[in-house]
Amino acid sequence: MLHIDLDKTPKHSPYYLQILEQIRTLIILGRLLPGKRLPPSRQLAKELGVARRTVVSAYEELCEQGYCTSKVGCGTTVSQIPELIQKDKNDNTYGFPKWLLTDTNYTCHSGDWDTDKICFIPSLSHVKYLPMKKMRQAINQTIIQSIPDVLGHYARNNGDPELIQALCQQVLPTRGIQAMPSQILITNGSQHSSSILSMLISPCGGTISYGVPGYLAIPQNFIMRGMTGVACPVDSEGILLTEAAYASRIHYVMPEHHFPQGMTLSPERRSALLQLAEEHDALIIEDDYDSEFYYERHPLPALKDGDLGGRVIYLGTFSKVLFNSLRLGYIVAHPEIIRRLVDIRWQLDGGTSLILQRWIAQLIISGAVERHLRRMRIRYRKRRDLIALYLQELFPEWSWQLPRGGMQFWIELPEGQSAETILDLAAERGVGLWSGANFREPNACEPNVTAENHHLILGYGAIDEFEIHTAFDRLRDLQQHI
């Protein structure tokens, strides 16, 4: 007797498929052995309360797929199981091609963290205070209004015209940038922007310069695709190009705050960089990832603002302004560059989700984004000031500068203290800290640098004042152990 359970709820899949799949599973699992005869179709149909034709269809397909054979007068019997099925399916490499066995070289860090701890995650914004009501209103509006204009329109372009207009009129002017729609490409965030750019630029060869410690996942995109990386030091005036970097094709910079140290590129270095790019026919990639968060003064205008020669490719993102998992960003560049990037990105992934774009356009136009930023500047400044007080009180030997903007402290440890040890001790106390080592990867990006073990990063984007109090309370005895 064959035990078959038919799902007869309204959403059931076709009966013949259910019968087919359940019998096949029994065969694969060895519960129905080769030579075993299946019950006559008429009998099984009666048992299951379905039409005989349904069972016949299932049996026919089982034969077609090689699990059974059927002979007039003998009914349907289970076949010898094909050899393939008998291989050990628990062997992880089984079915995995030999030529693919090497691992990939992709080492991009994720922002993964331990949710049991209070974590000072760098560069993650706080979603708890997002303007949820406005966000719901805007998405409702988007869904209502955008049929069929938005959802139905699927054409190769540089992004949703409404979002592009909102960027040109409301967002970019706050960074001193005057751009035309043809200078914009909407992307899925800055990592995606840099991938698309690297697909355009890397085939031309040459070098890319970048500051270290720094956010290496972006230059890595170019290096992975064939460019040579030139790591440069970062001092109190921002990235300091070495002579080896002068003739770079690409300079990757974060002028407002170099991540993670937070230095602002000085006006002198800005002019020199623009001049250098002009002289060497080079491009500058300006990653302006969190300049919206400033606490002392308005940020300097973007480097793109002084870019009279059109050498600067500006990367903007909503990851910090709103939230990381939104995956929405944009590139501002020469229209001829944008035109090529549109070709590349269409082949890559067919564009950014239009509903996301229109949604964020609505949020910008309504002023909700700007209001959210104003509120978050106040919150982040309070957190920053609170952390500064605790650091002065509990760890007077640590050396740091009060961040004028951004979402993290960069702390230099005194001689003899090890970031690794401190991270471990903090983890034991339920507090997550980050080490500078995360931004000096021991790979091709950055040769000749000894292991980094003397910097800490404390992010305050995604941690409340209450959590800050609790965390430092837990760290109160740490000083004695380091």
Add this chain to the structure above:
Amino acid sequence: MLHIDLDKTPKHSPYYLQILEQIRTLIILGRLLPGKRLPPSRQLAKELGVARRTVVSAYEELCEQGYCTSKVGCGTTVSQIPELIQKDKNDNTYGFPKWLLTDTNYTCHSGDWDTDKICFIPSLSHVKYLPMKKMRQAINQTIIQSIPDVLGHYARNNGDPELIQALCQQVLPTRGIQAMPSQILITNGSQHSSSILSMLISPCGGTISYGVPGYLAIPQNFIMRGMTGVACPVDSEGILLTEAAYASRIHYVMPEHHFPQGMTLSPERRSALLQLAEEHDALIIEDDYDSEFYYERHPLPALKDGDLGGRVIYLGTFSKVLFNSLRLGYIVAHPEIIRRLVDIRWQLDGGTSLILQRWIAQLIISGAVERHLRRMRIRYRKRRDLIALYLQELFPEWSWQLPRGGMQFWIELPEGQSAETILDLAAERGVGLWSGANFREPNACEPNVTAENHHLILGYGAIDEFEIHTAFDRLRDLQQHI
């Protein structure tokens, strides 16, 4: 007298920036000439009703940026404009690096169309009948429930666990696929899926086989990255692998309906293909883009279903089930392949927007997607039947098969008729048709094929019955002219 308009509304940008930018614009436009002295800061401040310090800041920055110079006793005067500014900014190549002047090789077609016409767009679903109310409810739920669990969680993974679960439990079983969460990667649609796969596979070299005419944008991703393409013919049983294709590393197939012709891969060819992949240690990419739309019988189970050796990489998408501009899809493959793809895609773009994923998960779980599919199957079948009647009546010489599924007719023209001519004549009458030439690109993908000019494609995914009547009414006299 300097004419400066200050924006003093609540959302204004800082006054010093407004002053700075307006003066700079006057200099760049030549309205303030070199040597011209700016009004004393005290005077301008009074005129504008701002603090003197504000004007001084603007002047200081103008000097820093090289637009002005300042001398004690002489005030601030306009400098010689830097040479850069004087270059012709209308020259499109100005500021565009010489080494980038070549065009890209990316030729992926967009689904662009003329909105003045009634268009039989292939492979585009109808957004007019989307379950808007359910979609709004689901996104509202998503935004309310998902703080901070979803929005705040930004960690490298293979996708939103809820969407993955919904796929494993509700979507994939309808295609006969039993998959574990570790076998899934959420992507931004099938084009994106194929890009990520090509980044993993192409560096290993070898060949990729695919059917022609067909959807070439996917094999192109592999060929662009270094693999050799082997174009194979497609007959009534689906793709027919040529001998040159036997040893391919990758076979790209659309078993349920080969696009755009619509043939279903026969059971014999399915078995042979799986066997071939096993013998040659190869992988099969199964693009299952619109099997949800069937009109005569349930579709055959996915090739992935019979994939006992784990050789099949299954590509699913919501582009047809919901809408193209959503940009959401998934890969089902061996967990070891998924693990590597996660690395690649994290470096590429940092994951798919979580809010989109959770939204669609809610829509699947609520049953709204399945109900939408049931309704659309009925609509699409009606449209198909209506078009069939018109084709029989008006163009009896054209040869075609009634599509058993999918969203388009593939029409063969009789000797002496030219697709190009028919497209032109239809366009004159306000009707948009597609030519088979779109799926036989004259590039490296497909050598040795003469220009395609004898097939038409009529898509009925995004065209109403009323529009179908109107369109054929306009085409009523066409037969006389071809």
